Amino acid sequence: MTGLSKPLAQMADDVLRTADGREKTALARRYAAEWVAARDAGRITSPLQDRSAVIGQATPPDFPARPEKPELKNPRDVPRRRPGSRPGQIALLHAVAHIELNAVDLHWDIIARFTDTPMPLGFYDDWVKAADEEAKHFNLVSDCLEALDSHYGALAAHAGMWRAAEDTASDILGRLAVVPMVLEARGLDVTPGMIDIFKKAGLTDTVAALEVIYAEEVGHVAYGSKWFHFLCGRHELDPKDTFHALVRQYFHGALKPPFNEEKRAEAGLPPDFYWPLADETPDRQRGTPG
Numbered sequence: 001m002t003g004l005s006k007p008l009a010q011m012a013d014d015v016l017r018t019a020d021g022r023e024k025t026a027l028a029r030r031y032a033a034e035w036v037a038a039r040d041a042g043r044i045t046s047p048l049q050d051r052s053a054v055i056g057q058a059t060p061p062d063f064p065a066r067p068e069k070p071e072l073k074n075p076r077d078v079p080r081r082r083p084g085s086r087p088g089q090i091a092l093l094h095a096v097a098h099i100e101l102n103a104v105d106l107h108w109d110i111i112a113r114f115t116d117t118p119m120p121l122g123f124y125d126d127w128v129k130a131a132d133e134e135a136k137h138f139n140l141v142s143d144c145l146e147a148l149d150s151h152y153g154a155l156a157a158h159a160g161m162w163r164a165a166e167d168t169a170s171d172i173l174g175r176l177a178v179v180p181m182v183l184e185a186r187g188l189d190v191t192p193g194m195i196d197i198f199k200k201a202g203l204t205d206t207v208a209a210l211e212v213i214y215a216e217e218v219g220h221v222a223y224g225s226k227w228f229h230f231l232c233g234r235h236e237l238d239p240k241d242t243f244h245a246l247v248r249q250y251f252h253g254a255l256k257p258p259f260n261e262e263k264r265a266e267a268g269l270p271p272d273f274y275w276p277l278a279d280e281t282p283d284r285q286r287g288t289p290g
């Protein structure tokens, strides 16, 4: 007996197919707690003990279920507002909530989509923890929006967020390179500036929420780097060269300095991974950042 109500990949699939934001995050947190309890109780000690019962298999949707609102638009059509104004602060928080909900789905998707690649249990522990934290982040930011008399869904949101997942749906190394090691690392670069905006606005609850997010996102980038290096080792690939090739292949945005070198280093992302890509950005830029 694993102590799980269903295999982990099926839990992941359930979360991906839940549309409402608060319902999605509640289910994500419940399933994460179930996994952690089973692991802590020593009921799951090897992904191979009974692979079909522990990890199982799923056919995750091409696009995760999402609520009817927010309306998804091309980012060029989402009006920009000054961050010094209250509407600007709400718009910024709304964009963060959208990123967090997308991140919940991204972390469950890596669990559900790549079950044909045998991975150590630590891989699942890490992404379950990351998915649980994203669910918490979405709830925290939604609470902040509601405290400002708004809510997730009140404004339009970026339509291209799932692009990175689609592009890397059949390549786990590409997924690790683009999602945690490019997109989530970008979060480390921009979050301190956001924290400053809300400090200036005197919104202390929002500052506290963003500080939780900032601290925990370092871990997500680190999980990406850890499992990227693990898989490169398995296939005898050079991690740096492989990272460069995969980002060039799959990522359609720009790697924009300034980089948060301190936090990137803490997350196991050395400068020679990202700087060479930043230098060549003008030639590669084909679309909008994911």
Ligand SMILES: [Fe+2]
Pocket (backbone or CB within 6 Å): 100, 103, 133, 134, 137, 213, 217
């Ligand atoms: Fe997050």
Ligand SMILES: [Fe+2]
Pocket (backbone or CB within 6 Å): 103, 130, 134, 184, 217, 220
């Ligand atoms: Fe994250």
